[in-house]
Structure formats: structure tokens, C-alpha cells
Amino acid sequence: MxxxxxxxxxxxxxxxxxxxxxxxxxxxxxxxxxxxxxxxxxxxxxxxxxxxxxxxxxxxxxxxxxxxxxxxxxxxxxxxxxxxxxxxxxxxxxxxxxxxxxxxxxxxxxxxxxxxxxxxxxxxxxxxxxxxxxxxxxxxxxxxxxxxxxxxxxxxxxxxxxxxxxxxxxxxxxxxxxxxxxxxxxxxxxxxxxxxxxxxxxxxxxxxxxGTYQVEEEEPTYGITTPLNTWDPLKANFHYYQDLFRWARQARNWKDKVRFFLKPPGWMPDYMGGFQAPKEVDRATYRKYDTDANSRTVAYVVMQFTVLLVVTTFFLFQQEQLGDVRKWTTAALIVIWVMDLGLLLEGGRHWVRWAEVLRILVLAALLLVSTDLLQGAVATAGIVLFTTLSLLGLWWSYRPQAGALRAA
Ligand SMILES: [Zn+2]
Ligand SMILES: [Zn+2]
Known part of the structure; x- marks a missing residue:
């Protein structure tokens, strides 16, 4: 359950x-x-x-x-x-x-x-x-x-x-x-x-x-001490492992390499600077990470995010019926999907648009071979319509906006 x-x-x-x-x-x-x-x-x-x-x-x-x-x-x-x-x-x-x-x-x-x-x-x-x-x-x-x-x-x-x-x-x-x-x-x-x-x-x-209790006094500053600075969930799930392996490579001996994985966050050997204690947050100058995506990109992300919720719900409740190939493909698509949406909101490098095109097409193919679970002709028409709208929406969101043109 x-x-x-x-x-x-x-x-x-x-x-x-x-x-x-x-x-x-x-x-x-x-x-x-x-x-x-x-x-x-x-x-x-x-x-x-x-x-x-x-x-x-x-x-x-x-x-x-x-x-x-x-x-x-x-x-x-x-x-x-x-x-x-x-x-x-x-x-x-x-x-x-x-x-x-x-x-x-x-x-x-x-x-x-x-x-x-x-x-x-x-x-x-x-x-x-x-x-x-x-x-x-x-x-x-x-x-x-x-x-x-x-x-x-x-x-x-x-x-x-x-x-x-x-x-x-x-x-x-x-x-x-x-x-x-x-x-x-x-x-x-x-x-x-x-x-x-x-x-x-x-x-x-x-x-x-x-002995780890602390009462709430002034409002906390939320987040981690070294901000993530991305909306990409894939990066969010890997970045600290990357840090650990990078530090371990720099360590001078095996003991220290292993220690990086077992010691508390902030630990460093003396020759790498010693323990990095968390610093006091200066509320006057602290700025949260933010990005300014154009309104068309936001509209596109809203549309794709809504469909993502439907596909994910479908995946979670139908996983037993999907079979291995479709299960793994859907899972991989969802991972690329959440990464793309995050990166699009950051302004999206060029390759992200191409990853999106690929993602939309593979999703269409996947849905078309899943009509056994989606009941027939109506589903097929819906998939074709949605895929077309997605590609058009992606293209539409990529064109420079009137405001941007004026600025240029
Ligand atoms: Zn929590
Ligand atoms: Zn926690």
C-alpha cells in the first residue's frame, strides 16, 4: 500500500x-x-x-x-x-x-x-x-x-x-x-x-x-549554509556527493579520503583548512537564490508541470501493469522532465530545449504504446494533440518577447 x-x-x-x-x-x-x-x-x-x-x-x-x-x-x-x-x-x-x-x-x-x-x-x-x-x-x-x-x-x-x-x-x-x-x-x-x-x-x-532541542526565537533563515543555486532536482540530489568525491580526491592519504564520508559536514583535514564552522547569516545582505524566467516560459512550465503530475500519478498507480520496459522508460522520462522544468526556469541553456523536444517525442511514443491502459481512440487523439501543443508551446516560449526585442 x-x-x-x-x-x-x-x-x-x-x-x-x-x-x-x-x-x-x-x-x-x-x-x-x-x-x-x-x-x-x-x-x-x-x-x-x-x-x-x-x-x-x-x-x-x-x-x-x-x-x-x-x-x-x-x-x-x-x-x-x-x-x-x-x-x-x-x-x-x-x-x-x-x-x-x-x-x-x-x-x-x-x-x-x-x-x-x-x-x-x-x-x-x-x-x-x-x-x-x-x-x-x-x-x-x-x-x-x-x-x-x-x-x-x-x-x-x-x-x-x-x-x-x-x-x-x-x-x-x-x-x-x-x-x-x-x-x-x-x-x-x-x-x-x-x-x-x-x-x-x-x-x-x-x-x-x-540534548538537541532548541526553541524557536527569531525567525530562522531557511536553507543550507552553501546555497544550492539551481532549480534542477537532479543536481540537488547529486551535488553533495560530487563535493565529497572531489574533496576525497584532494585528500593526501586513504584515511582522510574515507574520513570525508564518515565525518560531520564541515570537516576538513588541517592541510585543507580544518573544520569549516557555519557562519552567522547577515540578514541585511542575505539574498535568496532567484531567477527571472520570461512569462512565456513560465506558461510553458505550468502546462508541462500539470501534465507531469498526471503522468506521475498514473505511473505510481499503474506501475504493476506497465511491465519493465515501460516502467523504466517512464521513470527516466520523469527524471529528465523535472530536470528540464527546473533548468527552463533558470533561463534554460540551448541544449535544454533540445532535451525537451526529445522528452516530448519519447513521451508521445510511450503513450501511444500504452493505449492498452489508456483506452483507445480518444487517448490517441489526445496524445497527438498534446504533443503538438507541447512542441508549439516550447517554440513559442523560446521566441524573444516584445519587451526583450525593444530592449535590443
Ligand atoms: Zn523538514
Ligand atoms: Zn533534517
């Missing part, structure tokens, strides 16, 4: 409410380019998950079937204990994801946005799931059945959606026990006093017990 995919309509409803709140209260919390990048990361992580979920479940099942210590009955008590355990293990996984470089290289994606809104909750690493599930294997070993583990795990993830908002202030007694928007805003702050604080999933008590 894919709980995250099932919750997609609820995500959009709540983001709509947040957007309405933002207009009503005159606080701009969404930027279109940042939103598209966040969603691109979220979509990619669901697509990767479609390939890894079964394997992860098989590991839990193998441990449960062959090596479990107890056989726990499916009772309310079991569920409560499982929830507490998984929430605690999540805390440690999340904390170590901030304190160990090779884990941070995946988790960093969630922290790259310089905005704070519900779409940031969906900004997820594509690889993190491959690291996190090991932390829950002991629960299967204890004798909790895999379905309970996956369900409780999904709950801990889904719980964290609503706390990614500026719309809610402090929530009274709820703040004592639960992770709240206020606690989690701190977690996304790049100010030195907020860094590596409040790693909780559902219950904030773990941070209070293990």
Missing part, C-alpha cells in the same frame, strides 16, 4: 489553503520556481521508491520470517510500542543524517529550499530511503510484522507534512510533546544556533532527552 501516493490530493488541498492564507495575510511564502523544484524532488523520490519499495519490504520480511525473537500479537499495545520505537529510530536516523557526511549527502535535499512552506515537506531525497530502512530492521527482528512497520513508518513521514508551514505560530501545550511547525522551522534554519537541532519525527521528546 502506497500511503504517500494516496495522500497526494490531501497535500494539494492543504497547499491550496496555505496559498490562500498567504494571499490573505499578505505574506509571500511560495515562489513558483522554488515550488517546481521542491515538487520535482518529491516526484523523483516517489519514482525511485517505486523501484526500491519491494526490496525493502522483502528485507523486513526475511528478518521477520527467519530471525524474529518474539511473535508479537497484532494488538493496540504492539502498535503503540512500534510507534514509539520507530519514532525513536527515526530520530536517530535523522540526527545521524545531519552528522555523517555520506548520509547528509542524501538528506541535504530536504534542506535546500530557502522558503518554508508545505511543498518543502515534499522536497525529498531520491536515495534517502535506501539508508533509512536499515534503522527499522531491528523492529522486524523484535517480532513486529513488516506491514505494521511500513504503516507506522508512513505515519511518521506523513505526520511531518503539516509542520512545514509559517501559517501556524506556537501551539500551546502541544509544543511540549509533539513536533510542531515552530520546532521544525528551527530544524530548517541555517543560523548557527539552529543548525542540527530538533531532529524529531512525531514526538519532540527525543530532542529534549538527547
Amino acid at each position: 502506497d500511503y504517500i501516493a494516496l495522500a497526494i490530493p490531501l497535500f494539494f488541498l492543504l497547499m491550496g489553503i496555505e496559498l490562500a492564507w498567504s494571499a490573505w495575510s499578505n505574506r509571500k511564502v511560495y515562489r513558483f520556481n522554488d515550488f517546481v523544484a521542491n515538487m520535482g524532488c518529491g516526484i523523483g523520490s516517489q519514482v525511485v521508491g517505486a523501484f526500491t519499495k519491494a526490496g525493502i519490504f522483502a528485507v523486513y520480511l526475511a528478518v521477520y520470517d527467519n530471525w524474529r525473537l518474539f511473535t508479537l500479537e497484532n494488538s493496540v499495545l504492539t502498535w503503540i510500542v512500534t510507534f514509539l520505537l520507530i519514532d525513536l529510530l527515526y530520530y536517530w536516523f535523522h540526527r545521524l543524517s545531519h552528522e555523517i557526511n555520506f548520509l547528509w549527502a542524501a538528506h541535504i535535499v530536504h534542506h535546500q529550499s530557502e522558503e518554508y512552506n508545505l511543498s518543502v515537506a515534499l522536497r525529498q531525497s531520491w536515495w534517502q530511503g535506501l539508508f533509512s530502512f536499515w534503522f527499522y530492521v531491528p523492529v522486524a527482528f523484535l517480532g513486529v510484522d513488516p506491514i505494521t512497520i511500513v504503516t507506522v513508518g508512513a505515519f511518521v513521514t506523513l505526520y511531518q507534512f503539516w509542520i512545514h508551514t509559517k501559517a501556524l505560530g506556537k501551539l500551546g501545550p502541544l509544543e511540549w510533546l509533539f513536533n510542531t511547525p515552530s520546532h521544525h522551522r528551527v530544524h530548517h534554519g541555517s543560523d548557527p544556533k539552529y543548525i542540527d537541532r530538533n531532529h524529531a519525527g512525531t514526538l519532540i521528546i527525543w530532542d529534549k532527552i538527547f
Whole structure:
């Protein structure tokens, strides 16, 4: 059962409410380019998950079937204990994801946005799931059945959606026990006093017990200490690995090469400058990354993004019917799709337009060989129409605008 995919309509409803709140209260919390990048990361992580979920479940099942210590009955008590355990293990996984470089290289994606809104909750690493599930294997070993583990795990993830908002202030007694928007805003702050604080999933008590709790004082500056400066989700998911390998190459001995992957972010050997402590953010001069795409490109991206959502939803719910070739092709297309949209919003280098042409044509071919799932003639007409409109839209958005011509 894919709980995250099932919750997609609820995500959009709540983001709509947040957007309405933002207009009503005159606080701009969404930027279109940042939103598209966040969603691109979220979509990619669901697509990767479609390939890894079964394997992860098989590991839990193998441990449960062959090596479990107890056989726990499916009772309310079991569920409560499982929830507490998984929430605690999540805390440690999340904390170590901030304190160990090779884990941070995946988790960093969630922290790259310089905005704070519900779409940031969906900004997820594509690889993190491959690291996190090991932390829950002991629960299967204890004798909790895999379905309970996956369900409780999904709950801990889904719980964290609503706390990614500026719309809610402090929530009274709820703040004592639960992770709240206020606690989690701190977690996304790049100010030195907020860094590596409040790693909780559902219950904030773990941070209070293990000494990583920080109360929200002035509003955090959101993002990472070295801004990503791109809307490209592919780059977002690879850049810190690239950094780690580059540094490791520069290291003088094997010990230091390995250390780069196991030490906390900021670690450097002395001969490379020593530990790079996070610097205080100067709010007066700090500028968020931004780009100014022309209105035609934005219109084109809106159109393609809408269709991307439909194709992704279709992919997530029909993945079993697709067969291997179509499944891999669709996944590859979605990855190129989110990359293209991000890069187009940055002004798009020439090759991005050609990548888009190719992407549109391969998508058309893929849809045409999928009419078994899309019912016949109407679908075929729709695909031809959409493909034509896409290519025309791309061409139209590429022409210089009247304003640009005047300036020239
Ligand atoms: Zn984090
Ligand atoms: Zn978060």
C-alpha cells in the first residue's frame, strides 16, 4: 500500500489553503520556481521508491520470517510500542543524517529550499530511503510484522507534512510533546544556533532527552549554509556527493579520503583548512537564490508541470501493469522532465530545449504504446494533440518577447 501516493490530493488541498492564507495575510511564502523544484524532488523520490519499495519490504520480511525473537500479537499495545520505537529510530536516523557526511549527502535535499512552506515537506531525497530502512530492521527482528512497520513508518513521514508551514505560530501545550511547525522551522534554519537541532519525527521528546532541542526565537533563515543555486532536482540530489568525491580526491592519504564520508559536514583535514564552522547569516545582505524566467516560459512550465503530475500519478498507480520496459522508460522520462522544468526556469541553456523536444517525442511514443491502459481512440487523439501543443508551446516560449526585442 502506497500511503504517500494516496495522500497526494490531501497535500494539494492543504497547499491550496496555505496559498490562500498567504494571499490573505499578505505574506509571500511560495515562489513558483522554488515550488517546481521542491515538487520535482518529491516526484523523483516517489519514482525511485517505486523501484526500491519491494526490496525493502522483502528485507523486513526475511528478518521477520527467519530471525524474529518474539511473535508479537497484532494488538493496540504492539502498535503503540512500534510507534514509539520507530519514532525513536527515526530520530536517530535523522540526527545521524545531519552528522555523517555520506548520509547528509542524501538528506541535504530536504534542506535546500530557502522558503518554508508545505511543498518543502515534499522536497525529498531520491536515495534517502535506501539508508533509512536499515534503522527499522531491528523492529522486524523484535517480532513486529513488516506491514505494521511500513504503516507506522508512513505515519511518521506523513505526520511531518503539516509542520512545514509559517501559517501556524506556537501551539500551546502541544509544543511540549509533539513536533510542531515552530520546532521544525528551527530544524530548517541555517543560523548557527539552529543548525542540527530538533531532529524529531512525531514526538519532540527525543530532542529534549538527547540534548538537541532548541526553541524557536527569531525567525530562522531557511536553507543550507552553501546555497544550492539551481532549480534542477537532479543536481540537488547529486551535488553533495560530487563535493565529497572531489574533496576525497584532494585528500593526501586513504584515511582522510574515507574520513570525508564518515565525518560531520564541515570537516576538513588541517592541510585543507580544518573544520569549516557555519557562519552567522547577515540578514541585511542575505539574498535568496532567484531567477527571472520570461512569462512565456513560465506558461510553458505550468502546462508541462500539470501534465507531469498526471503522468506521475498514473505511473505510481499503474506501475504493476506497465511491465519493465515501460516502467523504466517512464521513470527516466520523469527524471529528465523535472530536470528540464527546473533548468527552463533558470533561463534554460540551448541544449535544454533540445532535451525537451526529445522528452516530448519519447513521451508521445510511450503513450501511444500504452493505449492498452489508456483506452483507445480518444487517448490517441489526445496524445497527438498534446504533443503538438507541447512542441508549439516550447517554440513559442523560446521566441524573444516584445519587451526583450525593444530592449535590443
Ligand atoms: Zn533534517
Ligand atoms: Zn523538514
